[in-house]
Amino acid sequence: MPVALSSDIPPATVIPLQTPSGPMALWRSASGRLSMSADRCPHRGMRLSHGFVRGEALSCIYHGWSYSQDGHCLRIPAHPDLEPPAAIRVATATVCETGGVVWLALAQTESQPPRFSHHTPLRSLAFAAAPTAILVALNGRASADGSMQGELAGLSVILLCAPQPDGTSMVHVLAPSDATLEERLAISSATEALRRTAETALATEAAA
Amino acid sequence: MKLYDYILSPSCYKVRLLAALLGIPLELRAVDFHPGGEHRKPELLALNPAGSIPILEDGELRLTESAAMLVYLASLTSPDWLGRDTAAEAARTEQWLSFAQRLTASLGGARLCEMLLRPGDLAALQAAGIAALRELEAALFAQRLHGEDFLVAGRPTIADIACFPYVALAPDGSVSLDPYPSIRLWLRAIRALPGFIEMPGIHRLHELKPEPVHGAEGEPA
Amino acid sequence: MTTGAMRDEWYPVGLRSKVDAGGQQTMLMGEQIRLRETPGGAVAVETADGRALPVVVGHGHVWTSLGQPTRPLFAIPEADQPGRRLVEVGVVRVRCSPLRAVENFLDIAHFPFVHTDILGAEPHTEVERYEVEIREKEDEVWATKVRFYQPQAAKSASGGITTDYMYRVPAPTCSVLYKTCPARPGEWDVITLFVQPLTEELCDVWPWMALYDDVTPMTDLIHFQQMIFLQDRSILENQIPRRLPLDPGMEIPTRADLTSVAYRRWLKRHNYTYGAQLVAQ
Numbered sequence: 249m250p251v252a253l254s255s256d257i258p259p260a261t262v263i264p265l266q267t268p269s270g271p272m273a274l275w276r277s278a279s280g281r282l283s284m285s286a287d288r289c290p291h292r293g294m295r296l297s298h299g300f301v302r303g304e305a306l307s308c309i310y311h312g313w314s315y316s317q318d319g320h321c322l323r324i325p326a327h328p329d330l331e332p333p334a335a336i337r338v339a340t341a342t343v344c345e346t347g348g349v350v351w352l353a354l355a356q357t358e359s360q361p362p363r364f365s366h367h368t369p370l371r372s373l374a375f376a377a378a379p380t381a382i383l384v385a386l387n388g389r390a391s392a393d394g395s396m397q398g399e400l401a402g403l404s405v406i407l408l409c410a411p412q413p414d415g416t417s418m419v420h421v422l423a424p425s426d427a428t429l430e431e432r433l434a435i436s437s438a439t440e441a442l443r444r445t446a447e448t449a450l451a452t453e454a455a456a
Numbered sequence: 457m458k459l460y461d462y463i464l465s466p467s468c469y470k471v472r473l474l475a476a477l478l479g480i481p482l483e484l485r486a487v488d489f490h491p492g493g494e495h496r497k498p499e500l501l502a503l504n505p506a507g508s509i510p511i512l513e514d515g516e517l518r519l520t521e522s523a524a525m526l527v528y529l530a531s532l533t534s535p536d537w538l539g540r541d542t543a544a545e546a547a548r549t550e551q552w553l554s555f556a557q558r559l560t561a562s563l564g565g566a567r568l569c570e571m572l573l574r575p576g577d578l579a580a581l582q583a584a585g586i587a588a589l590r591e592l593e594a595a596l597f598a599q600r601l602h603g604e605d606f607l608v609a610g611r612p613t614i615a616d617i618a619c620f621p622y623v624a625l626a627p628d629g630s631v632s633l634d635p636y637p638s639i640r641l642w643l644r645a646i647r648a649l650p651g652f653i654e655m656p657g658i659h660r661l662h663e664l665k666p667e668p669v670h671g672a673e674g675e676p677a
Numbered sequence: 678m679t680t681g682a683m684r685d686e687w688y689p690v691g692l693r694s695k696v697d698a699g700g701q702q703t704m705l706m707g708e709q710i711r712l713r714e715t716p717g718g719a720v721a722v723e724t725a726d727g728r729a730l731p732v733v734v735g736h737g738h739v740w741t742s743l744g745q746p747t748r749p750l751f752a753i754p755e756a757d758q759p760g761r762r763l764v765e766v767g768v769v770r771v772r773c774s775p776l777r778a779v780e781n782f783l784d785i786a787h788f789p790f791v792h793t794d795i796l797g798a799e800p801h802t803e804v805e806r807y808e809v810e811i812r813e814k815e816d817e818v819w820a821t822k823v824r825f826y827q828p829q830a831a832k833s834a835s836g837g838i839t840t841d842y843m844y845r846v847p848a849p850t851c852s853v854l855y856k857t858c859p860a861r862p863g864e865w866d867v868i869t870l871f872v873q874p875l876t877e878e879l880c881d882v883w884p885w886m887a888l889y890d891d892v893t894p895m896t897d898l899i900h901f902q903q904m905i906f907l908q909d910r911s912i913l914e915n916q917i918p919r920r921l922p923l924d925p926g927m928e929i930p931t932r933a934d935l936t937s938v939a940y941r942r943w944l945k946r947h948n949y950t951y952g953a954q955l956v957a958q
Contacts, residue, residue, distance in 0.1 A: 252637070256641070261644070263640065291930075292916060293916040293927075293928060294915060294916055298912075300663040303667065308790075310791065312662075325803075328803050330931075336929055374636075432601055436594065462900070464900075464904075486900050488899060491767030491899075492899075570772075571770055571910070572769065627911065628911070657907055657910065659791070659908075665799065
């Protein structure tokens, strides 16, 4: 499942994500390593995506408890001399990054995420619409790998839709790799228009 | 220079923030906005009949609009922050200063309803706030494509300061910032500016400070 | 949803100074209620269907209950000492369990990260051992001999000091904090958190203080406390689950959390579970 674009998560940052396995925190260490953990500190339940990344650890904003990439608690600032027990850890998930897209492995999948040889990531945006409605608005076609292909601003695009638990979708837009700056801006605007169409169709349907 | 201030007011915070970033000292006069409603009492109404805060006084000059205060502070010491290098840049800065009023009305209104129990149509305010955030996200994405981290240029201007507080505090009005990657990077860029100060609801970027080495404690902070 | 044993407790529902004959509407444990000042100068509270509720006025606030309180409103004798300034901080609404709001107030370990450079700062993060007990006679939770380094402990404090604290939980949604008084060494400043449970996941919080401070303008005192509480609000609205887990296993306490452990145990013992999450749920 596509969850984010690499360019949106620079080193030493953390972002929140909604996934089928619940709320998750995706973070990149100072050295550039990407990790994903449950978005909940086991100490008091605070969302870890509100926390901060120092070096190679993710810390909770509430009490500063910090966690390694494999989810183990490294440090409890209230007890600086204490070696945190191994039992204190956050659940982690497997992510991989290919072609500028971050993918979450759902269940124990053997398959590799799809690669797109002629397209590169542009931007991600939330649609208050389900993927099916987005496909209709795009007038595009769905591939076996879950991506959608179509045209925006007269250019070929690929949309990766991640359905959210609340019925909305996070849409990652891929533009032709050789698109100019002006063409990328045009695709960005056309995606906003596509969103208006998809959301209006939804509203019309709801009213009917 | 004297600022009639309220610690929880994002509009007052704009002025405090820019003054801190530019190194301009302010004398703060706390106004009992909540629960006292002092901004609607005779002493404050005499200064600003509109009954709003902040109010900035410098000698004979008295300002009651935060955008004007930002212009004044930047003009005094740091014209670079005015965002007026070209005709287009000046116009875009003005555009964002006006846009900031939409943020105040929508996200700010939702925040007052949710946090301080002020009356209002919460769902409508939140919807207007989300529409404004979407516009901001699109604009900031376009800026990123141009290689610029801020609203009108590669450097911060008063446009950024005018829009920053109500956006950063959108969750106070139960409007999520989760779906906006470009806004998230922009908020972070502003929070990382040298001299940045927080207000309640906006936490310190603790990652800017190195991990304390235990055993090195004991020195007075 | 059941209000359980908490139904018979007193809850703050407004500042006494703000209640007039015109009245005001609010909510308590899911029920709409109305407060108004009677022609005789007393305060009356009634439910939407006209049932009159018990009322007491104390500690700057109006208190009521949907049930039948068996105890009087808890006393704060220190607050009655002459020379103290009583600070009405006003209401702040928070999307969290009323019990989570109290538990956060009992916690000092978050000061360096949430109230940075005011109530705490790295590297001074260590929480030293302190004492916690459930006082059987008063039926209250107490934490004493709590010490923490603070860069700016109060509006009247300049520079950092190691501050002493005592925490007290006299009612399920109320806590009283006694804290080193910078202006009068040897006395304690009184800082309270009174929480009005609107629902199990929504509350109105009424901080109130009784301080020895003749210098700081009242508005600055109010703003200092609003600043501190609003820094907590963004934490409280982002804890998962929203309700306070009362059974062990869901969250991991350490020695720094002994007050919270005692508070949770005390809540459970009394079946004070409005706003709590139990394993069975």
